[in-house]
Amino acid sequence: MKVFKRIVIALIIVLVIVVAFNYSKLNIISGYAAKNMASSVFIAGRTPASIDNYDNNVPLIKLAETEVDQKNKTITSSVFGLMERKAVYREGLGSVLVHGSYDYSKKYLRPKRHTLENDLPFPYGDNGKKDTVFGNVDYQKLQKTINNAFSEPEVKKTRTVLVTYKNEIIAEQYADGFSPDTPILGWSMTKSILATLYGILEYQGKFDLNDPAPIANWHKDERKNITINHLLRMQSGLAWEEDYTKISDVTKMLFMSSDMTQPQRLKKAIAKPGEIWNYSSGTSNLLSGLLHNYVGEGQAYLNFPYASLIDKIGMHSMVIETDMNNNFIGSSYAWANTRDWAKFGLLYLNNGQWNGEQLLSENWVTYVTTPTVNSDGVYGAHFWLNAGGKYPDVPRDLYSANGYEGQYVFIIPSKELVVVRTGLAEDPVFNVNDFLLDIISAID
Structure with missing residues (x-):
């Protein structure tokens, strides 16, 4: 006892x-x-x-x-x-x-959604997928690669994989409990969605990349020289700590802030714009808040991502969550099923064109895939790059939307491939280089 x-x-x-x-x-x-x-x-x-x-x-x-x-x-x-x-x-x-002040009875605005209705198969509609068989694809080898991605489930923790070649699905697989209809949290893949909204605005002539950020208080001090380009490239020079293992700028923002557009806005400069590269989810949410300046307030703001991009290309499963002040959390909280994440990649693979309509300038695709100074070739403008050879056996023109715990939309223009992988383990636990190499090797 x-x-x-x-x-x-x-x-x-x-x-x-x-x-x-x-x-x-x-x-x-x-x-x-x-x-x-x-x-x-x-x-x-x-x-x-x-x-x-x-x-x-x-x-x-x-x-x-x-x-x-x-x-x-x-x-x-x-x-x-x-x-x-x-x-x-x-x-x-x-x-x-x-928080305690939240009014549960208060009515709130919500985005107006528009369903794309047609009889087309993936990617331009939701009427299944084509049964095309490509003679240069070794489907048996490809399936072996996909099966390997789902092996050792307690280690690799893969949930979904989808491979498109020449705009058509050539492989697709789901772990138990997941299906083509299951929305997946993209985490920081949301940043690439946010950048695309700016690409649409730029194509519409709503702003110039070299415009100073439209923040009045910044115009009174050294922050007046920060441009939209600096923000998209994570080169603002503003202080920010992106550490998820402790109470830091990013964890306080995501789990304690009512208005997530403010934390980065209030930070002081620690370097001149363009002088350093510092990955910052606060910068993405600041950019999300600045969308108000270009698209309007209230209903217009909530509608914009869906009307201009998400519903436009049939990503009807996608939801971008908002903070308590109804700002889109552009750093982290977009959900979509795997096929819809693939559609996003295909928009870029096709240089901003969707079913005959140009949504983004081809120059925008070049812009987001151009390496940012001091990023060692791994980062463009809210997209990750292989320009520096992070994945040594994969083409250098690969670029991707990446998210926490191994969410990926890989775009490989030279191979006409878009590959989506989601799960709970990221590189190097889930070996991205070998996974992509094996997929590429299955296509002659």
């Missing part, structure tokens, strides 16, 4: 130490658990048990306990009863972490 008591006391002491050491993180832990659960349940239609067992079953986050209210579409999370956080689902806007 004495031994048992000592063990209990020891466990309590350890628990107290763990909680005390991480107490300041509890806001982030419970916030992440609530937000991720809410979006995964109410957008992706997955079960709370699957999210607990996989998505939220990671260090610290797994300490959180969540309660699901299906009727009111809310999720409440806490860690040992401490630091309770609540996420609320709003139709059309996704899920959002709310």
